[in-house]
Amino acid sequence: MHENPANIPRHVAVIMDGNGRWASARGKPRHAGHRAGVKSVRATVECAAERGVDYLTLFAFSSENWGRPVEEVSKLMGLFVEALRREVDDLHRNNVKVRFVGALEQLSDGLQKKIAAAESRTADNTGLVLNVAVAYGGRWDIARAAQALAARACSGQLAVEDIGEDTLEAELQLAGVPDPDLLIRTGGEQRISNFLLWNLAYSELWFTEVLWPDFDKAKFDAALAAYAQKQRRFGHTADQVEVATC
Numbered sequence: 033m034h035e036n037p038a039n040i041p042r043h044v045a046v047i048m049d050g051n052g053r054w055a056s057a058r059g060k061p062r063h064a065g066h067r068a069g070v071k072s073v074r075a076t077v078e079c080a081a082e083r084g085v086d087y088l089t090l091f092a093f094s095s096e097n098w099g100r101p102v103e104e105v106s107k108l109m110g111l112f113v114e115a116l117r118r119e120v121d122d123l124h125r126n127n128v129k130v131r132f133v134g135a136l137e138q139l140s141d142g143l144q145k146k147i148a149a150a151e152s153r154t155a156d157n158t159g160l161v162l163n164v165a166v167a168y169g170g171r172w173d174i175a176r177a178a179q180a181l182a183a184r185a186c187s188g189q190l191a192v193e194d195i196g197e198d199t200l201e202a203e204l205q206l207a208g209v210p211d212p213d214l215l216i217r218t219g220g221e222q223r224i225s226n227f228l229l230w231n232l233a234y235s236e237l238w239f240t241e242v243l244w245p246d247f248d249k250a251k252f253d254a255a256l257a258a259y260a261q262k263q264r265r266f267g268h269t270a271d272q273v274e275v276a277t278c
């Protein structure tokens with residue numbers, strides 16, 4: 033993997049919000065907003081790769097989104113299948129490694145097969161790692177990791193006193209991936225909405241009023257520029273950080 037350019041976040045996570053409002057403002061059904069959002073996904077993936085970001089994690093469907101009207105959920109699932117069919121060749125050509133995280137067993141067999149095929153086709157790619165979170169919830173992720181540790185402890189493979197941050201982190205969906213340096217949320221709300229609760233502990237947060245279908249490369253660059261201005265302290269003082277980076 034290439035050297036990460038100075039001040040470019042290694043890992044960017046994105047909450048893609050505002051598709052429904054974008055569609056309503058145009059008198060269109062909500063799914064038209066999701067469809068328009070695919071174009072922003074493409075622009076964001078391209079821009080992240082061009083700017084030297086190593087990992088991009090997109091929140092495509094939350095655990096809670098199952099509670100939306102049946103028609104919207106089914107149209108979204110159809111859109112994921114279609115996007116996989118249409119985009120995987122291009123992603124592969126651009127050396128992008130695609131991974132899906134979340135309760136994938138909740139998805140239809142057809143979608144699960146397409147996901148597995150996309151993952152195995154791009155598995156050896158060495159460029160941008162694109163994580164797509166589907167049927168994902170931050171609390172679900174942590175609870176599942178705790179369950180895995182409990183199972184190992186009960187079977188005697190893990191001593192209870194050895195359970196700590198590292199052992200729990202190794203069971204999370206994004207195990208082995210550095211924490212997001214930057215979280216972008218479109219659509220005007222300023223909350224985490226049960227996204228990567230563990231991994232976002234020290235991430236810089238960047239919010240914009242722009243609705244996801246209107247998000248483009250210029251907006252992504254604006255988020256990167258805001259990030260480049262930040263001094264990340266991870267709980268230390270400004271003096272300590274300045275000495276360490278001299």
Ligand code: FPP
Nearest residue numbers: 048049050051052053066069070073092115
């Ligand atoms: C939130 O907007 C958006 C979603 C729940 C779906 C995101 C999905 C896409 C952009 C489709 C393509 C994704 C991939 C990875 C191919 P919202 O519906 O909550 O908007 P609202 O707040 O305006 O109602």
